[in-house]
Amino acid sequence: MCVIEAQNLTKVFKGFRKSFTAVDSISFRVEKGEVFGFLGPNGAGKTTTIRMISGISRPTSGRVSVCGYDSILDNVKAKKYVGLIPETPGFYDEMKGLDVLCFYAEFYGIPEVERKRKARELLETVGLKDFMGGKVKTYSHGMKKRLALASSLINDPEVLILDEPSTGLDPKGISLFRKIVKDLNNKGVTVFLSSHILSEVEQMCKRVCILSKGKIIVVDSIENLSKKIGMKTQMNVFIDAEGITDNVLDIVRKLSGVLRVEKTGTGINVVCSRNISPAVNEILVRNNVKVSSIRVTEPSLEEIFLKLTGEQNES
Amino acid sequence: MNPKGVFAIAKREFFSNLKSVRMLILLILFALAVIGSAYGLAVLSTKPEMIPNPDVAEALSMGPNAVLFISASFVALVGSIAAISISFDSIVKEKLQNSLDLLLCRPLSKREILLGKFLGLWAVLSLPGIIMLLAGIFSVTYVAGMPSEKMMFGFIVFTVIFFGIFISIQQIFSTISKTLGTAILSGIGVWFLFTMFWALIPLSIAYVLGINIDPSLGDITEYNLLRSRVDLLSPIGAYDLSLGILEGGKGVLPEGIPYWAPFLSLFLWFLIPLLISMEMFHRRTE
Numbered sequence: 001m002c003v004i005e006a007q008n009l010t011k012v013f014k015g016f017r018k019s020f021t022a023v024d025s026i027s028f029r030v031e032k033g034e035v036f037g038f039l040g041p042n043g044a045g046k047t048t049t050i051r052m053i054s055g056i057s058r059p060t061s062g063r064v065s066v067c068g069y070d071s072i073l074d075n076v077k078a079k080k081y082v083g084l085i086p087e088t089p090g091f092y093d094e095m096k097g098l099d100v101l102c103f104y105a106e107f108y109g110i111p112e113v114e115r116k117r118k119a120r121e122l123l124e125t126v127g128l129k130d131f132m133g134g135k136v137k138t139y140s141h142g143m144k145k146r147l148a149l150a151s152s153l154i155n156d157p158e159v160l161i162l163d164e165p166s167t168g169l170d171p172k173g174i175s176l177f178r179k180i181v182k183d184l185n186n187k188g189v190t191v192f193l194s195s196h197i198l199s200e201v202e203q204m205c206k207r208v209c210i211l212s213k214g215k216i217i218v219v220d221s222i223e224n225l226s227k228k229i230g231m232k233t234q235m236n237v238f239i240d241a242e243g244i245t246d247n248v249l250d251i252v253r254k255l256s257g258v259l260r261v262e263k264t265g266t267g268i269n270v271v272c273s274r275n276i277s278p279a280v281n282e283i284l285v286r287n288n289v290k291v292s293s294i295r296v297t298e299p300s301l302e303e304i305f306l307k308l309t310g311e312q313n314e315s
Numbered sequence: 316m317n318p319k320g321v322f323a324i325a326k327r328e329f330f331s332n333l334k335s336v337r338m339l340i341l342l343i344l345f346a347l348a349v350i351g352s353a354y355g356l357a358v359l360s361t362k363p364e365m366i367p368n369p370d371v372a373e374a375l376s377m378g379p380n381a382v383l384f385i386s387a388s389f390v391a392l393v394g395s396i397a398a399i400s401i402s403f404d405s406i407v408k409e410k411l412q413n414s415l416d417l418l419l420c421r422p423l424s425k426r427e428i429l430l431g432k433f434l435g436l437w438a439v440l441s442l443p444g445i446i447m448l449l450a451g452i453f454s455v456t457y458v459a460g461m462p463s464e465k466m467m468f469g470f471i472v473f474t475v476i477f478f479g480i481f482i483s484i485q486q487i488f489s490t491i492s493k494t495l496g497t498a499i500l501s502g503i504g505v506w507f508l509f510t511m512f513w514a515l516i517p518l519s520i521a522y523v524l525g526i527n528i529d530p531s532l533g534d535i536t537e538y539n540l541l542r543s544r545v546d547l548l549s550p551i552g553a554y555d556l557s558l559g560i561l562e563g564g565k566g567v568l569p570e571g572i573p574y575w576a577p578f579l580s581l582f583l584w585f586l587i588p589l590l591i592s593m594e595m596f597h598r599r600t601e
Contacts, residue, residue, distance in 0.1 A: 056419040057601050076317065079422040090413030094331055106323035107421040151417060 037205035083157030089148035328435025353451035398481030
């Protein structure tokens, strides 16, 4: 079942002299229960897209629906199913943490007693139990981010939209954040994750959409992207071994797929176009080289991202 | 429509402003302007010999309705400042502190968000405002006698509408401004326009058209008509003329202006800026 569906979504900001197309006719689908990664360099149009999905901003053309409700035609209904954490969330300084959540809960018609119970529960979940009576102006950026997570969950959303969730969080906070999001996802909440931290996306998402200059470059699973890009990319086989002679190096160099062989302090690094680690291992063992470890590094999401966005920029 | 959401926003605006320091300052200013002017004018109305200006002395000697009508000028002056001061940051502050997106993603329309903010601000100014106005009426009644029921009703209702007008106007500027400075400066500009410069407009038009403005040089009926017409285009003018009708009857208006025109103008001044502010907020938050 499709939870978020964008069709030819376009956003043009009109200025006095010239217009700027922030999002240029993008289409994608996010399935129920998925953790969908949304990547792109600065100014790619990620936040603009998030604002359109959340029903905050109207698309110039195209459409986006959340849980079957059109973000323009059924704006209010669509927003009932969404929980949003903006990149830099801000709150009313004079309010207490608990009051902030109760305030947001009122929009969903949650009765007063239930509101307070739920707000306390959420503040406990995000680790702000001891600060619920404190005014928001005394909160650090990380605490505000946690409060934003709590506020996005006040309506038990079907879709959780996270815009750079780890920005400003300490390692403990990041870990807690990821744990909460994973738990929610296990309960069936669909997560739309926009992040600059590619390792985070790699850890949490199965499918990603890479955006550059307002256009989608690719929407696919990380596994498929690795395969596709891996064919065109270099791969490194690091071998820690003793007794590698020049003769052995020459044999390895002649292997098909080997681009070059470099000596390292503890062994060799074979740069190749495909994974040839079994063949290299066989040669080394046959030549009485004592191999202590073999490590293969495939292209990371970071490499995929840089390659794809780089190619886009070149074109 | 999400009435619970609108109420939640209105409630937050109400309480956050009610507890603010600026509200305390405004209440003191408002008390001085409303109660002080009503009491002072009422005392003067009983002792016209103390007033150096014979026109003012004559006006005040016409009874408690006239006292209330003149004190309404002070109310308009301070009331408009109070409305601007309370609402100048209602939207721009949300933008600056990054709380706007967390509000916009809630299940209610942008127009409802603006309406909620307007209602909260209107209530926080009107409730203490009504208490001050009642205190002002009490002062006049105590010193110079009771004004007519119609006048008391108009004094309170029109003043509350007047607050709403300036709150809506300021909300437009708060929506389009990017900084708090621009927002407050725009409000001060509007205040100057309607309180200080507006009187110059009919004078300038009269000068250009060659209409006599000096009673000692002849009939100024044409100028009075022009001035009233121009005043209908200002919220302060519409407020003054509406109260003027309640104080002195339909005869206070020059011929050519129907008696309902000031009331209609006041109503439109209330409605149109509110609708514009809602539309502006809807567009500017895209």
